[in-house]
Amino acid sequence: MPKIDLYRNVHMGQRARLFTLAIELGTADISHSGAATDQADRCLAMTQELREHADHEDTFIHQLLRERAPEAADALDAEHIRLDAAFTALDERARTLPDTPIEALPDAQHALYLALNEMISAYLAHLHVEETVAMPALWQYASEDELGAVFAAFRASRTPEQARSDLRKMLPALPPAPRAAIVRGVIGAVPDQAGSTLAAVSTTLSPDQRHRLYEDLGVPETWALRENEQV
CATH class of the missing domain: 1.20.120 (Four Helix Bundle (Hemerythrin (Met), subunit A))
Incomplete structure (x- = not known):
């Protein structure tokens, strides 16, 4: 580890x-x-x-x-x-x-x-x-x-929106594996909001980065968008 x-x-x-x-x-x-x-x-x-x-x-x-x-x-x-x-x-x-x-x-x-x-x-x-x-x-x-x-x-000190903003600033600069590991942990902590959370934190990724993230997470890209629309 x-x-x-x-x-x-x-x-x-x-x-x-x-x-x-x-x-x-x-x-x-x-x-x-x-x-x-x-x-x-x-x-x-x-x-x-x-x-x-x-x-x-x-x-x-x-x-x-x-x-x-x-x-x-x-x-x-x-x-x-x-x-x-x-x-x-x-x-x-x-x-x-x-x-x-x-x-x-x-x-x-x-x-x-x-x-x-x-x-x-x-x-x-x-x-x-x-x-x-x-x-x-x-x-x-x-x-x-x-x-x-x-x-x-530190995580406990951040509001949900601050935490999402932190991720949006950081994730585009990371390699695919650590990016996926971080996002997996984030959406796993809020399973009832997983789709909307995934959509929210991936907004600053390039199309290729977003495609790779969804691929690494094993979910279709339309899943998070659909879940986000339902919130």
Whole structure:
């Protein structure tokens, strides 16, 4: 049975969405009405999400890490200081973009693009520390039951809609086998709502990913759609 990894899947989802945001910001035509505001809002929403994610880690993971491996926890604390500076710089650039005169928009867009990529660079380094320093320390000093309890506590803190949103952000970035295992567990926990739950969490998958998921679960794609319509 695979070891419990508190970071792997959610970090894969974050990487995929950060890279997508960088590509789409870099290629966006922000000369159209409202486009600059849309791109700025996407950047601000991302930094807000990443700050909330850091709060979740502090609440549910890093207390245990500080108790068992304080040096690893100290390394993460140092990373947070660097990350906060990158988040703030990106937010400042994003907030100024919508009010930029039309003739200055290309340069302002590129400046925001650079700030976003600087933040991504800092964030990738942070993820690397969590995955190669913090998680191995937890595997060494905490039991599987304790790591399982961390997962359970976090899940209990999320509303049903928050939990579905978490899955929609994460599932497209995962390989087929772990994606199917996660969804199998989710729909197995609510057998009376299995079809509607499956339909709800698979909305962000590509057609090929969705087809593979249904195939791995052993259900026809029309099953979840039909069940969802009946709810």
